Amino acid sequence: MPTPPDPPIELLTPSEMGRADALTIAGGVPGYALMLKAGQNVADAALDLLRETGGDKIAIFCGPGNNGGDGYVAARFLREAGLQVAVGALGDPRFLRGDAKQAFQDWPGETRAVEEIDLGVADLVIDALFGAGFSRPLEGRALQTVERINAAGNPVLAVDVPSGVDGATGAMGSACVRAKKTVTFFRQKPGHALLPGRAACGDVLLTQIGIESAVLTDIAPKTFLNLPSLWREHLPRLQIEGHKYARGHLLVASGPMTRTGAARLAARAGLRAGAGLVTLVSPTEALAVNAAHLTAIMLRAADSADDWRDLLADRRFSVCVFGPAFGTGRKTVEIAEVLLAAAEEDRPLALVLDADALTAFAPDWEVLAQRIKASAARVVLTPHEGEFSRLFSKKAETAPPVSPSERAPSHESLAQPADFTSKLDRARAAAEAVGAVIVLKGADTVVASPDGRASIAANAPPTLATAGSGDVLAGLIGGLLAQNMPSFEAAACAVWLHGEAGNLFGPGLIAEDLPDLLPKVLAGLARS
Numbered sequence: 001m002p003t004p005p006d007p008p009i010e011l012l013t014p015s016e017m018g019r020a021d022a023l024t025i026a027g028g029v030p031g032y033a034l035m036l037k038a039g040q041n042v043a044d045a046a047l048d049l050l051r052e053t054g055g056d057k058i059a060i061f062c063g064p065g066n067n068g069g070d071g072y073v074a075a076r077f078l079r080e081a082g083l084q085v086a087v088g089a090l091g092d093p094r095f096l097r098g099d100a101k102q103a104f105q106d107w108p109g110e111t112r113a114v115e116e117i118d119l120g121v122a123d124l125v126i127d128a129l130f131g132a133g134f135s136r137p138l139e140g141r142a143l144q145t146v147e148r149i150n151a152a153g154n155p156v157l158a159v160d161v162p163s164g165v166d167g168a169t170g171a172m173g174s175a176c177v178r179a180k181k182t183v184t185f186f187r188q189k190p191g192h193a194l195l196p197g198r199a200a201c202g203d204v205l206l207t208q209i210g211i212e213s214a215v216l217t218d219i220a221p222k223t224f225l226n227l228p229s230l231w232r233e234h235l236p237r238l239q240i241e242g243h244k245y246a247r248g249h250l251l252v253a254s255g256p257m258t259r260t261g262a263a264r265l266a267a268r269a270g271l272r273a274g275a276g277l278v279t280l281v282s283p284t285e286a287l288a289v290n291a292a293h294l295t296a297i298m299l300r301a302a303d304s305a306d307d308w309r310d311l312l313a314d315r316r317f318s319v320c321v322f323g324p325a326f327g328t329g330r331k332t333v334e335i336a337e338v339l340l341a342a343a344e345e346d347r348p349l350a351l352v353l354d355a356d357a358l359t360a361f362a363p364d365w366e367v368l369a370q371r372i373k374a375s376a377a378r379v380v381l382t383p384h385e386g387e388f389s390r391l392f393s394k395k396a397e398t399a400p401p402v403s404p405s406e407r408a409p410s411h412e413s414l415a416q417p418a419d420f421t422s423k424l425d426r427a428r429a430a431a432e433a434v435g436a437v438i439v440l441k442g443a444d445t446v447v448a449s450p451d452g453r454a455s456i457a458a459n460a461p462p463t464l465a466t467a468g469s470g471d472v473l474a475g476l477i478g479g480l481l482a483q484n485m486p487s488f489e490a491a492a493c494a495v496w497l498h499g500e501a502g503n504l505f506g507p508g509l510i511a512e513d514l515p516d517l518l519p520k521v522l523a524g525l526a527r528s
């Protein structure tokens with residue numbers, strides 16, 4: 001029998017995880033049974049780490065909630081396994097409640113105050129201070145304890161999330177534990193994938209504690225790790241009787257004479273991603289320089305919004321990447337409006353608006369939103385953080401519907417990257433407000449759809465932070481849209497392919513290298 005394809009990997013916010021616990025408990029599994037399994041998994045991970053690093057002395061820091069409860073359970077298992085375990089409590093453990101109280105009572109050893117734990121002798125530290133219940137920046141004793149753990153430099157195993165990291169957002173307030181490994185339960189959380197949380201986790205070990213996947217039917221999570229399992233079934237499939245027009249005709253808009261490279265990078269990436277035909281649309285003044293660099297990619301001239309309108313009368317043009325190095329003047333807004341208006345029910349068109357096409361509308365994101373919502377085009381916006389802040393810096397005059405997610409930001413705060421509002425929620429709220437798929441780029445690129453689905457990528461290497469790499473990404477999205485891949489899946493797939501191409505090349509990467517790595521990445525994907 002053929003093996004079924006891997007399912008998408010859901011990411012659960014701490015409150016969704018709370019529902020998973022609650023549904024399981026309501027189904028007859030005692031909460032303490034879940035905690036016992038969680039603590040056992042932590043103990044097993046600690047034993048594995050000690051096999052690598054050597055030693056038998058463990059310091060466990062237990063907080064005032066159920067995360068601390070996992071710590072007391074792990075302490076008991078590790079002591080039973082013959083290790084020397086020192087337990088330090090943050091807060092008076094006599095005030096623990098519920099399962100955590102039970103776990104403390106079942107711990108047969110001594111419990112001291114966190115300050116009394118000698119880190120100089122510990123071979124491993126277990127951080128069970130705060131997990132899903134972490135709710136505000138650390139201060140006082142909690143902050144001092146985390147700073148002491150980090151300063152001591154022992155290998156740290158974090159329980160669920162490194163203390164100080166918000167599992168929903170990946171944000172940290174004043175400080176957070178820096179772990180070598182993080183053991184989490186049932187499903188990963190957005191905070192394991194979003195920065196800075198991801199960097200604080202070290203390796204993430206996902207373990208099971210007796211929660212059935214069936215609870216997810218009720219919870220209906222909408223956030224996923226950006227892995228092939230999320231979009232594989234929507235990958236373009238070549239037909240034996242296919243012709244190039246069946247693979248779509250992608251347009252890419254070139255900037256003026258001295259700014260033509262970005263469009264050529266996008267065009268080549270679009271062609272490599274599988275668009276049947278790619279035409280670069282160049283200002284007349286830059287035709288010669290573009291012509292000198294193009295072979296398989298075709299070339300057309302267009303200078304004004306009217307020229308673009310005439311060009312689009314040819315209905316075979318099905319996708320356009322617009323914005324890279326185009327310039328941010330009034331003409332950019334006019335052409336974007338022509339592109340959006342050209343789509344009709346019986347004239348499908350998909351648009352990737354990138355870079356200058358976003359900045360040209362800034363800060364009037366509501367104008368862009370109106371045009372997109374009035375358009376029949378499928379639209380993907382690909383801002384980096386700077387473009388996102390510029391575009392969404394203005395307060396909303398009429399409050400658009402608010403994102404359904406846990407920490408939905410008001411649209412007034414769409415552009416605030418540094419607080420507890422997550423990149424995930426900002427991208428999601430923007431997608432809903434604008435009516436387009438948003439690709440909010442960076443080392444933890446979020447792709448958000450107006451229908452609430454979102455993905456977080458964790459495969460991109462920092463070598464991708466090189467001039468022109470975003471142009472390549474825009475072209476990849478265009479190439480996949482040209483083959484009729486749905487917008488959310490096309491954007492997520494392109495982000496993943498982009499990351500894998502970066503990984504394949506390694507050090508010394510420049511943007512020109514990326515498109516030509518695509519055949520290898522696609523071949524690997526087909527084999528996996």
Ligand SMILES: NC(=O)C1=CN([C@@H]2O[C@H](COP(=O)(O)OP(=O)(O)OC[C@H]3O[C@@H](n4cnc5c(N)ncnc54)[C@H](O)[C@@H]3O)[C@@H](O)[C@H]2O)[C@@H](O)CC1
Pocket residue numbers: 018021031032034035036038039063064065066067068069070099129130131132133134135136137138139142159160161185209
């Ligand atoms: N039955 C369950 O629900 C299970 C829970 N599990 C564990 O339980 C954890 C969640 O437990 P809780 O919901 O009790 O939450 P936590 O144990 O993460 O933290 C809650 C406690 O920390 C305090 N707190 C939060 N932020 C603080 C800050 N910045 N400074 C000082 N105090 C702060 C809160 O007031 C509360 O007392 C998970 O992360 C997981 O480790 C696992 O045992 C699996 C089963």
Ligand SMILES: Nc1ncnc2c1ncn2[C@@H]1O[C@H](COP(=O)(O)OP(=O)(O)O)[C@@H](O)[C@H]1O
Pocket residue numbers: 355384441442443444445460461462463464465466467468469470471472473498
């Ligand atoms: N530190 C990083 N790690 C991984 N990927 C990164 C990092 N920094 C940037 N990227 C990726 O590189 C690309 C850069 O795009 P962009 O900022 O638009 O650059 P450009 O305008 O030069 O093309 C994006 O896809 C982004 O996600």
Ligand SMILES: [K+]
Pocket residue numbers: 067127128129130131158159160161162163
């Ligand atoms: K923790």
